Amino acid sequence: MCGIVGCILKENNDVAPILFECISMLEYRGYDSIGMATYDNEINVRKAKGDIKTVNGKLNFKNMKGCLGIAHTRWASTGKPTDENAHPQLDDSKSVAVVHNGTLENYSQIKEELIEKGYEFKSTTDTEVIPNLIREFLDEGLNMEDAVRKAAGKLKGSYAIVAFAKDEPGKIVAIRKGSPLIVSYGKEGYFVASDTPAVLNHARNIIRPNEGEIAILTKNGIEIHDENGKSVKWESKYIDWSPEMAQKEGYDHFMIKEIIEQSDAVKNTLGQKENIKKVIEEIGDVKRICFVACGTSYHASISGKYLIESLAGIPTDVVIASEAKYTAKTWNEDTLVVFISQSGETYDSLMALKQARETSKTLAVVNVAGSAMTEEADFVIQTQAGPEIGVAATKTYIAQLTAIYLFAGFLAGEEDLIEQLEKVPKYIDEVTIQRKYIKEISSRYDFADDAFFLGRGFSYPIALEGALKLKEITYIHAEGYAAGELKHGPLALIDEDVPVFVIIPPGDDYDKTMTNLEEVRARDAIILSVGAKGDERIAENSRIVFEIDPEVTDIIAPLVYIVPLQLISYYVTLDKGYDPDKPRNLAKVITV
Structure with a gap:
């Protein structure tokens, strides 16, 4: 996930201060490097490895000249974080500048073909093939819009591409496939970005082009064309979010x-x-x-x-x-x-x-x-x-x-x-769409001082992770156990005040896990089971059941059955009045 921004101002003012402010709002999308390119009779590029504050201290992006520019903050996927691999990337004649978010599956093949034609490469990124492809098609006589469209047609993978060229200096061209891209406008000018937080201080009217459509920005306005070059009638949506809300996408x-x-x-x-x-x-x-x-x-x-x-x-x-x-x-x-x-x-x-x-x-x-x-x-x-x-x-x-x-x-x-x-993404979406029901379930558990999570086989690590999520952010004492270990100690702690979460997908361990479920039921535990939709036996033995597609068997259950447990922890945390993003005493990365 990289952050990309492009801007062209209506008046002949320098775009760099606005562009830098916009890209700074997207640093959460990538911390590896930052770069900016503006146009002032020639393409000016400054970029380097490092976080935005450090790199700006060295390069002073805000004093770059030109009323048009693009910027990028990188989350490296192809090519290590280095100065050379930072974006924007240029073609070998330094006449086309590109920023890109996504991953190109066939860049190696394209790169070899371009090298055979005499193109030289400076980086190890997949992105560098894009400006060179655009340059090739411009040299064939295509205009910038058609050159970007033809270049994109050769790419396999995901991309959001924003580009400009010396050949048509008053124009920014953008296209997307599989990666996010928004277009926006405000009193100062016209914007393109990978996410709304970038532009909200300057433009709140948001347009979301469809895949394959080309957005063309000039100082006179925005045009969006379909894959055949025909004009598309677009509609904008006014976004009434603070920049922080926008980072969270609402x-x-x-x-x-x-x-x-x-x-x-x-x-x-x-x-x-x-x-x-x-x-x-x-x-x-x-x-x-x-x-x-x-x-x-x-x-x-x-x-x-x-x-x-x-x-x-x-x-x-x-x-x-x-x-x-x-x-x-x-x-x-x-x-x-x-x-x-x-x-x-x-x-x-x-x-x-x-x-x-x-x-x-x-x-x-x-x-x-x-x-x-x-x-x-x-x-x-x-x-x-x-x-x-x-x-x-x-x-x-x-x-x-x-x-x-x-x-x-x-x-x-x-x-x-x-x-x-x-099929796993579909199964996950089927769970997250039931957030309202999970929120209602969760409200029944905020009283607990202790909780247990039980699973066998592939479900055992789900129990461990479910317990960790609950204790991390709700501060409820929670333990995950292999269900067969119940009789070796934990059963002594089970009573009518203890919630027990039982992970019981279809598979080889179903019957044995059901026996363990019945053991805790006999001690009057509050049982929430996560199991296959339509399983009447689970329903008869549980206080609450969260149902998962029965196609999700035990072997892939860890990828799906954990999701309702994450959501329960989240909503219990809200009920208790805590901030789930910032649990006490914990940090994101442990470097000591």
């Missing part, structure tokens, strides 16, 4: 926004299939796998252990990163040590990674490109959740699980599992 908190974005996180991470296949081929044969992680990532790792051992038959361990030194002496050249981290900067995991490199192959599964773990590990899989602002991990957890499922599925040659993953 949601009350980042956490609820990020829970709802989980279907997109799955879709985007599924786009890493080819990279994951390649990683598996490069790793080669291993006799043992060991996951190292903390917190939510640790729970994702337990799902990975169950998947790999049951599907591929490779012995797999899961180790808490801060305890890894006690396991490290068992790692050897036949071991693959897998580090799961949202930030890629978690101190304990990073220290364990440095130790693992001395003896074993290492793989980092991270959400932040260019983070420390991506530099240290032998192999990297980048999840595609985008920036996550809420401290309690939601969409990054789902993205981690998706990457782990792909890894395990390809490792074991289980194509059926890979096919099942394609």
Whole structure:
């Protein structure tokens, strides 16, 4: 998720101060680098790796000249965060400037073709092929609009592209496919951006072009054309949000926004299939796998252990990163040590990674490109959740699980599992659309001092993660247990005042989990079950049931059954008057 902005002013004033203000509002979409290009008889570019404040201190974006410009804040996906890889990207004649949000699947092929034609490349990004393609088509005699349209037609993947060229200096052209893009206008001029927060201090009339449509901005106004170049009648919507509300896209908190974005996180991470296949081929044969992680990532790792051992038959361990030194002496050249981290900067995991490199192959599964773990590990899989602002991990957890499922599925040659993953976004959306019902359920649990979450097999890590979410943000004491462990202690704590959340999807462990459900029911526990829609047996034995599509069997349940538990924690937190985005005593990244 990168932030992009373009602006052309009605008067011949310098656009840079406005452009810098706009892109600063989108820093939450990318922290890796920032850049800006303006036009003042020539294309002027300033860009560098780093956060906005630091880079601006060096480059002073606000004094750039020109009444037209584009800007970008990067969340790296292809190419490390470097000065050269920062946007805007130029063609090799420095006559076309482009900013881009998205991922191009066929950029390597296009790049090779352009190199054969004599084009030179300065970066390792996928984006740099775009201005060079536009340059090629401009040289063929096309105008800027048609050159952008033809260039976009050669691209596979997702993109929101904003570009301008010396050939038509008073014009900004934008197009989108699979990535967000809005167009807006105000008294000062005309804007294009990847998200509404960028422009709200200057323009509140928002237009949302359809995929494939081209937006053309000049100082005289906005035109939108369809794929055949015909003018499209557009309508704008007035947005009465504060900039902070806009960052949340109208949601009350980042956490609820990020829970709802989980279907997109799955879709985007599924786009890493080819990279994951390649990683598996490069790793080669291993006799043992060991996951190292903390917190939510640790729970994702337990799902990975169950998947790999049951599907591929490779012995797999899961180790808490801060305890890894006690396991490290068992790692050897036949071991693959897998580090799961949202930030890629978690101190304990990073220290364990440095130790693992001395003896074993290492793989980092991270959400932040260019983070420390991506530099240290032998192999990297980048999840595609985008920036996550809420401290309690939601969409990054789902993205981690998706990457782990792909890894395990390809490792074991289980194509059926890979096919099942394609349906997961739909299943998640079916849950999040029932937020009103989940909110009503949640209001019955804010009284609790303690809660238990029970699951077997693939549902056990769901129980662990569900309990963690509840304790993190509601401050209710909660524990996740393997359901078969009830008789080994926890059953002594069950009574009529204790909510018990039972995760019971269809599958091999259904009957045994039902026996455990009946055990807690016999102690008068308040039972909320998450199970298959239409399961009468669950309904008869539970106080409340949240129903999931019965096609979601136990093996993919971790990707779906966790979502209602996240939502329950969120709404209980609101009932208790706490801020779910900023739980006390906790931070997003643990670097000490």
